[in-house]
Amino acid sequence: MAKTLRLGARLHYPITISKIIKNPGDLVKKQEGILQYTFKFERRIGDPELGNERTSIETGVADFDCPTEGKLVKWLVKVGDVIQRDQDLVSIDEQCAHDIQYFGLCGKCGKDMTEANWAAETLDTQRATVAMVHDDTALMVSRSQAVRAENSLQRRLLKDRKLSLVVDLDQTIIHACIEPTIGEWQADPTNPNHEAVRDVRKFQLDDGPRGLASGCWYYIKMRPGLAEFLEKVSEMFEMHIYTMGTRAYALNIAKIVDPTKKLFGNRIISRDENGSMTAKTLERLFPVSTSMVVVIDDRADVWPQNRPNLIKVAPYDFFKGIGDINSSFLPKREDIISAGPPPETRPGIGAGAAVAADPSTGVLQPQDGAAAAEKQNALLQLQAEExxxxxxxxxxxxxxxxxxxxxxxxxxxxxxxxxxxADNSEPTTNGDAQHPVTHQRHNLLRDDDQELHTTRAPPTSGCPTRSPPTPSRTWG
Known part of the structure; x- marks a missing residue:
């Protein structure tokens, strides 16, 4: 596929094209000179101590080295052209576009994309900056590949008359805690909470928290009506899990809510693949367009770029006072929903690029890779300790x-x-001195949440356009 190369911003403009070294049809190698140009520059000559220093305008000659390899198709400049600023230079039919990469290697030709190239202003890793796979951030594709893949997904969903639904876990469809009291209540039929916790599920994590909590049991309560809710919306949506819990945690929850993988399949993204330690973004899953995506979450503040797509539900608080077991990996709770502008489509910035949230806007911004990684690792450590x-x-x-x-x-x-x-000196006994009255014990935990019975989805009829579907409380 032909690629148009530009002169770049690093040249000393204006320049004059003095010689064409390679002709159309020639094969060119990376870092090989393909064009010669001249430029003017100032040089100080003379001795300043003798007072005879002056400025001399001189002419320099340089080669333009090709940043890629392939067959030269067409020159977009000619000898004698005076060029004042960066512009298109030449069209090259590349041998490989390097538009699919894995761990820094091209998925097509196998070359190292992290190799320094003095003829290019950026590394070849910038050719593929979009992560299109839920569970593997090392697999990156180019923006054009992402567009093709997402357009194909949209055509398939429209054919099936479906949209995409992104589902949060903690306090949205389940509630989790690790207090061993829950296991004790499950084993005690006489406990007033026994009936409420009877269907609570549990699991352990091999890579769970360290210290005293190492090897603890996670107790999971599914929100009332969840099975019916997911079965119903799966007829209208292709569903994805998006959580700030670890991947191991998310997979264990998925086994509970979707044991056959009929509903979510392998469409699960956790904080391990999120790319941000403080916010969620639909760009991570849908890098081209969010016009066919709905989000259901108990928190609005973690979706700074995608408020128009959000259906916010009341937090599920079955285990009283426990809250979100993964809340340390989220901002302090701010549940004021103020619909922000639709997210911009920014070429060159994908989920694989180094980004950080702007503290004033929450919008992800490009950062220096090493600095961003160091900052993110430090934040992750603090969150894990918390x-x-x-x-x-x-x-x-x-x-x-x-x-x-x-x-x-x-x-x-x-x-x-x-x-x-009672005005008796004798113990009151319900009419029988041998059987004293016992007080009634009230249960702390109540299995009476109705949120999923009242939360409904927007209609899926018609063909979505540029605007995201308007979230509502009606699932049809």
Whole structure:
């Protein structure tokens, strides 16, 4: 495929084309001179101490080295042209476009894309900056490849009369905690919370938190009505999981909510592949267009670029007071929804590029690769330590047990007050001295959330255009 090369911004303009070295049809190699040009420059001559220093305008001669290799197709300049600024120079039919790369190697020709090239202003890694695979950020494609892939996806979805639905996990469709009290209540049929926790699932993570929380059990409660909800919306949407939990955590949750992989398949993205430690962005999954995408999440503040696509649900808080088990990897909660502008399509910036969130806008901006990686690793370490402290506090403080004991104490006090109201010196016994009255125990955990029964999706009829589907509360 022919590629048009430009002169670049590094030349000393204006320049004059003095000689064409390679002709149309010639094969050219990377860093081989293909054109000669002249330019003017100033040079100070003379001795300043003797007072005879002056400026001399001289002419320099330089070759333009080709930054790529292939067959020269057409020159876009000619000998004698005076060029004032960067412009198109020549058309080259490249031997390989390097538009698919994996771990810095071209997926087509196998060449090293990280190799320095003095004839080019950027490394060849910049030819493929878009991550198109959920679980592998090392596989990168070019913007043009991404456009072709996404257009193909949109045609398939339109044929099936579907949109894309991105689903958050924690406090959106499930609630998680690690307090061992839940396991004890499951094993005790006499506990007032037994019925509510009977269907709670659990798993352990091999690469979970360190320290006291290492090897802990994760207890997962699915939001009431979840199975019916997912089955219904799967008829209208192709669904993706997007969570700020680790990939191991996300895969274990997926086994619970979608054991047959019928609903989500392998369309799962976690914080390990997200590219940002503080925000989510649809550009990570749909780098070209978000016009056919809906998001369901309990948090609006983590979607600074995609508010128009968001259906915000009330946080699911089954394990009272526990909150989001992965909240340390998110900004401090800000649930004010102010619809921002639709995300810009910025050529050259894909999910694989080094980015960081602008603190004033939340918009991802390009950064120096090494500096961005160092900053992100430091932030990740702090977030992991914060999460470990929060999990350890669950294990040691047992907040759910404390709340239930407080509730039991209140029930007991209420029972004593009702007994003490009788004018008897003898213990009150429900008419039978052998069987004293026992107080009723109230349960802390309630399985009565109705959010998924009232949250509904926008209609999928018609053909989506440039604007994203307007989120609503009606699933049809």
């Amino acid at each position: 999460q470990e402290r929060a999990l350890e506090k669950q294990l040691t403080d047992r907040p759910l047990l404390q709340l239930q004991e407080k509730l039991d104490k209140e029930d007991e006090e209420a029972g004593k007050e009702s007994v003490g109201g």
